[in-house]
Amino acid sequence: MAPIELPPGDALKLWHQIALRQVLDESPDLNIRQIAILLTIYLEPPPHTVRDLARKLKVTKPVITRALDTMSHMKLLERRPDERDRRSIVVRRTVEGTLYLEKLGDLISHTARGQGSNG
Amino acid sequence: MAPIELPPGDALKLWHQIALRQVLDESPDLNIRQIAILLTIYLEPPPHTVRDLARKLKVTKPVITRALDTMSHMKLLERRPDERDRRSIVVRRTVEGTLYLEKLGDLISHTARGQGSNG
DNA sequence: CCTTTTCGTTTCGGTACCGTACCATCGAAA
DNA sequence: TTTCGATGGTACGGTACCGAAACGAAAAGG
Numbered sequence: 001m002a003p004i005e006l007p008p009g010d011a012l013k014l015w016h017q018i019a020l021r022q023v024l025d026e027s028p029d030l031n032i033r034q035i036a037i038l039l040t041i042y043l044e045p046p047p048h049t050v051r052d053l054a055r056k057l058k059v060t061k062p063v064i065t066r067a068l069d070t071m072s073h074m075k076l077l078e079r080r081p082d083e084r085d086r087r088s089i090v091v092r093r094t095v096e097g098t099l100y101l102e103k104l105g106d107l108i109s110h111t112a113r114g115q116g117s118n119g
Numbered sequence: 120m121a122p123i124e125l126p127p128g129d130a131l132k133l134w135h136q137i138a139l140r141q142v143l144d145e146s147p148d149l150n151i152r153q154i155a156i157l158l159t160i161y162l163e164p165p166p167h168t169v170r171d172l173a174r175k176l177k178v179t180k181p182v183i184t185r186a187l188d189t190m191s192h193m194k195l196l197e198r199r200p201d202e203r204d205r206r207s208i209v210v211r212r213t214v215e216g217t218l219y220l221e222k223l224g225d226l227i228s229h230t231a232r233g234q235g236s237n238g
Numbered sequence: 239c240c241t242t243t244t245c246g247t248t249t250c251g252g253t254a255c256c257g258t259a260c261c262a263t264c265g266a267a268a
Numbered sequence: 269t270t271t272c273g274a275t276g277g278t279a280c281g282g283t284a285c286c287g288a289a290a291c292g293a294a295a296a297g298g
Contacts, residue, residue: 004133006123006231008224014123015227016158023155023176031285032141032148039135050246057142060287065247070284087245087294105127108134112125150255169276179257184277189254206264206275241298248291254284261278268271 006112014115018108028074033059034067041077041091042101048091049082076100125231133234137227147193152178153186160196160210161220167210168201195219 201207
């Protein structure tokens with residue numbers, strides 16, 4: 001895989017266009033912690049528990065609980081009891097969450113493509 | 120300028136790493152609207168008034184007013200009365216805001232560079 | 239059994255954001 | 269001058285987030 005050349009100035013323009021698009025589209029505005037949690041769940045190997053996520057992001061457990069409340073209500077992910085240890089829960093992906101992140105990836109990718117050229 | 124090739128999968132990994140870094144660094148978490156406002160002010164030609172920003176982002180004026188309150192308190196930008204029309208204010212850049220966005224651009228750029236290569 | 243530890247959730251007080259509606263000021267035009 | 273529209277700010281009620289602390293349930297260990 002070739003390194004991606006993205007000078008700081010272009011990076012900010014890219015960020016700007018993506019932020020602008022998200023605002024104009026009125027897409028659900030997850031805060032930065034929720035985004036980090038969601039992407040960790042989808043991009044890193046399972047299982048994901050509240051405790052693991054809290055430790056990985058260096059946030060308190062209630063932050064994870066509340067983020068899971070919000071995002072599971074949006075159907076972006078799903079809680080499941082852990083069969084082996086009933087104190088734990090396991091966070092799982094959903095179809096809706098997969099679609100949401102696919103769209104996000106496409107948006108970033110497409111914006112980056114338009115960004116580099118002189119358009 | 121060459122087009123930037125950033126496949127959706129890599130885009131999500133990039134997003135993940137940047138979000139993770141922002142959370143771990145406890146950087147001030149501006150919401151998506153505030154980011155869009157800030158970058159518009161810094162990347163598009165002045166002058167920037169509340170009304171212009173509200174129209175450009177298709178949000179209500181109080182959204183802009185509150186975002187300016189928050190970000191001017193963080194010294195990321197500055198309100199100034201418009202000399203020509205005293206009903207208007209003009210939003211201006213600050214040194215701190217410039218530094219903040221320079222750091223953000225560097226973070227994105229650096230993360231993207233590490234993203235594409237196998238590092 | 240009983241105590242301690244672990245896990246996720248809930249509660250508490252506080253802060254920040256939202257949209258709707260209203261307000262004070264300024265500028266333009268009669 | 270008065271009237272009217274434009275501009276930015278404020279007030280209100282509601283929602284969501286935060287950290288700290290307390291909680292109930294389940295596991296671990298005596």
